[in-house]
Amino acid sequence: MRQEQFVARHQREWSEFEIWLHTRADARRAQGARNTGVLGDDAMPQRYRRIAQQLSLARRRGYSPQVTTRLQDMLEQGHQVLYRTPPVRWRAALEFLMAGFPRLVRSEALCMWVALVLFALPLVGITVLLQYRPELIHAFMDPVQVAQMEQMYDPSNPRIGRDSGGDWQMFGYYIMNNIGIGLQTFASGLLVGVGSIVVLVSNGMTIGAVFGYLTQIGSGGPLWSFVCGHGAFELTAIVIAGGAGLQLGLHWLAPGRRTRGQALVEAGMKGARLCMGVAFMLLVAAFIEAFWSSIASVPYLVKYTVAGVLWSGVLAWLWRGGRNRVDKDGDAR
């Protein structure tokens, strides 16, 4: 068939489809309005397939770019409509937090344990070390930082853990700083996992230095009572972010029976979903840190009790969450 005849025969079909794309393709806009066009919404997939067939005909017969480009445009837009990802629902988001996320964390248990060791070993090691050799703090921090730290956790300070700034200001600061660090811990895993290892170990060392030194000089009370509450969320979130980075590097290094690209994409998607959970945990941590942990007037006993509840809550959530439900991880994404 000659091109002109071909175009004349299908012209009506094509313009109908183009009109449909203009008026109906955007789900949000199309929601309220009624479909007044010739082409019904339910007839669209069928029309799309017809146009797909016409495009391959046009290509095989060597019709001019004018025709094939138009068909290709229509197909591309139709493809975008037919294969778009479903919109996010709040219920699904809640389900992800309660069940999907803990399940996701457990599915990468090995990486999470390794991340925990990488983080906790330097932390505990240096804390203990500084009890016997407190002068070693100068290997980790310069004197200005040490002085600042001493002042922040001074037992006579009315607000623990800060030298200035109100609750809201610190809330904002914690969000920006901590969540940023958490996300970077994950992202640096793309460097074959090395980045995550470095971030985990160096964070463990710094925190260990702070803990060890302040405990040694007698500021342990304010410090531990300050950290114990939000630490439940913050420290676990850092470990999970590190684990997410490690699994990214691991899947890249050892893709198994997939292509390297495929393995990387799967690990990347998994990491992104882990990061959503990590960001949520760090958000909660920032809230607790700004509005609860810093209050110096609360007796230590209350602080430690609350911290105990929070820690067991977080651990139970990660350990048991989503176990009693049918595994439907596939459609959760």
Added chain:
Amino acid sequence: MRGPVLDTYREVITPEGVALQLPAAGPVPRAVAWGVDLVVRIALMFVISLLLGLLGKLGSGLTLIAAFLVQWGYMIVLEALWHGQTLGKRTMGLRVVLANGAPIGWPAAITRNLLRVVDMLPFAYAAGLLVSLVDPCARRLGDLAAGTLVVHAERRERSGQAPVNAVFVPPATLRPEEQAAIVAFGERAPRLTPERQAELADLAEPLTSARGPAGVLRLFGMANWLLGRR
């Protein structure tokens, strides 16, 4: 079917068995788009901090939260909700799509934007630039991990109709790609200057056995014949 073409098209076979061509965008338009986004983000932060600055300490806390959201969320939210385009990408006519040509959803948008951190290493997106120069589809590391691709969204404007004049039967049987070339000439030549038309038509002298305007007219005639106007 076609010989090797020097181009950045990535062909994707849809479930309907049709090859979609996705024109991958190179580092330069993407860098410009990123620059536009940077300006937008700075302006946004400037306005936000001016407004929230009136609220004192609460305001400075909120400003920090806003800074975090703008820094990490701007690209993610726009790409996920606005058909894979940020403001910068829209000005440059770019769009992020999944490797199979489908629109990107939240997980892909989050992945590719979180991993920007690595593409920025060690400075000024050097890692991302290197990887995108090696990758045939100019993807950076974040794109590789998210399975996404940045394509040129704007199509070139549609060319006009071939002018209807005489119909001229080609003296020899033409191969399909030769036919397509003549038809394409018929449709695109009206937008060119007469001199350029003649220059192009001269290339087909063995076929038209004419030069200059006469050759152009003969080629138009052949295009009409091939289009089925007789």
